[in-house]
Amino acid sequence: MTKTWLVPVVLAGGVFGVYATTGGCLNSKEPDQKLASRFDDLCDIAETGAKKPEQGVRKLGRYLADHSGDMLKDLADTVALIERISDDSAHDARAGVARDRIHKPLIDCAETWMEFGDAIAADPAATELMNKGVERIGRTLEIILGEGDTLEIRDLPAALMHRFDHVTE
Numbered sequence: 232m233t234k235t236w237l238v239p240v241v242l243a244g245g246v247f248g249v250y251a252t253t254g255g256c257l258n259s260k261e262p263d264q265k266l267a268s269r270f271d272d273l274c275d276i277a278e279t280g281a282k283k284p285e286q287g288v289r290k291l292g293r294y295l296a297d298h299s300g301d302m303l304k305d306l307a308d309t310v311a312l313i314e315r316i317s318d319d320s321a322h323d324a325r326a327g328v329a330r331d332r333i334h335k336p337l338i339d340c341a342e343t344w345m346e347f348g349d350a351i352a353a354d355p356a357a358t359e360l361m362n363k364g365v366e367r368i369g370r371t372l373e374i375i376l377g378e379g380d381t382l383e384i385r386d387l388p389a390a391l392m393h394r395f396d397h398v399t400e
Contacts, residue, residue: 262308263329267336269302274340277347284350284357292364309333 260268276294280287309329316322351357 262305262312263332266302266305266309267332269298269305270333270336270340272298274336274343277340277343281343281346281350284347284354285360287347288351288357288360288364 272294273291276287276290280291313322313326313329316325351361
């Protein structure tokens, strides 16, 4: 039960290394490389967290609070970059490159995440901290997006406006 938070947190954060800032656009990493680098950072957190789970959970929370926006931007920028490619064959090839870049750190770190999850499960304080954090994120998303709503993409703008209207009433 405790491990069920791992995939959503990593991906929501999904969705989620500190990358070196380099000068000039010729030296800049592409957004999928930036996102993969963030996943490498998360793996480092999981590795140290497996040894000190409560500290690892706190570090994971801080990292996600600081970098989730960047990670979501990197994912959106990756999709936008690929969608600008007009040739279908080149589009699909670039999407494959992005997939491989993003999946590699997740695959490489799968065992480490399992170890971190086991360490959290074995540490009551870390488990409580993780459960509170996941519950709070879930509550935030339910308040913003609606509880249990399933929407078609065409309905999303109206549903969000409706949710925000309820909040301001």
